[in-house]
Amino acid sequence: MSTSLILISNREAGSMLDAMSDPAGQAWAVNAREVLQRAGHHRGAARERLIDLLSDQDCALSALEIEDGLRRDGPVARASVYRTLELLHDHELVTRLELGDGVARYEPADPSGHHHHHHLLCERCGQLVPFDDAGLERSIRQLSRRLGFTTKEHEVTLRGRCPDCP
């Protein structure tokens, strides 16, 4: 049974990406800007900053978390954050998640499938852990075919206890 696994806590992932100067994120940002430009969009400051911030991220952030992050470098309007996220989502450049706590989270979308992953939310420590599983993906592909359903996005969320929380 081939199961590929990426298991990264938010904190660890941040430093990993720092260490490798985040080539994947850069690629995403470049592509995102290109897509928006082709669609006839200008390059406003807030949007540019948001794209940079998201590209440094490995896992989902809420709109308010993004706003906070941006504010550390200077003021931003909340509306710009929401509008930019909506725009990115319309162009399928971000994935929008709702993990069951009433807050929408966003993360860079990954058309190549290289960084595709799902989420596991520990109900005890609140940690959000991205994971990837080939068997699961296979099941979903087969299932979609069987149902005659054209699946554009899919999302799997596990809620429970992580290995560190007994």
Place this chain on the structure above:
Amino acid sequence: MSTSLILISNREAGSMLDAMSDPAGQAWAVNAREVLQRAGHHRGAARERLIDLLSDQDCALSALEIEDGLRRDGPVARASVYRTLELLHDHELVTRLELGDGVARYEPADPSGHHHHHHLLCERCGQLVPFDDAGLERSIRQLSRRLGFTTKEHEVTLRGRCPDCP
């Protein structure tokens, strides 16, 4: 590859359940009342009505939809709806879903696993379709074991085009 399938549109399912006088729903309602009673809860009118309404349901409803449904038979306070849903969720009697449109939906939880299912949301016609797939469940079990994660709930959402919407 054994893949069991239940494919029911909301509308069809409603009539199906009518036709068989909803034995599963009745069982759920009985159990729900028992669980709440054991926990020392009284039987207020709003809560009783909500349990009845949910037990007739095969798939997820939002709090506002539930409120509307209840109002057809008489007035209910919105707060009672939310409080009851919270209570049922605390006792794991309902499953709470967030399918990505900012609204929480609730449906009777199924400890037996008999009616366990996931959701498929057609982005074109908006139809919410419940489905069940053995292969998918197997993948999730294996995955949880491999990650050392104790999965209490899991949720799979597919978004795309249903067979009727080309």
Place this chain on the structure above:
DNA sequence: TTTCGTGCAAATTATTTGCACTTGG
């Protein structure tokens, strides 16, 4: 110089809470 982006504040929407009153056991 026109189209798009931004900021601010006000509006919406979903959900929660405080409190006085009613009801179940």
Place this chain on the structure above:
DNA sequence: CCAAGTGCAAATAATTTGCACGAAA
């Protein structure tokens, strides 16, 4: 009676929208 449930209205929290002004192509 006492604990729990209900309704109503006001409070939050997340997200959206209208509009005037500033910036990009």
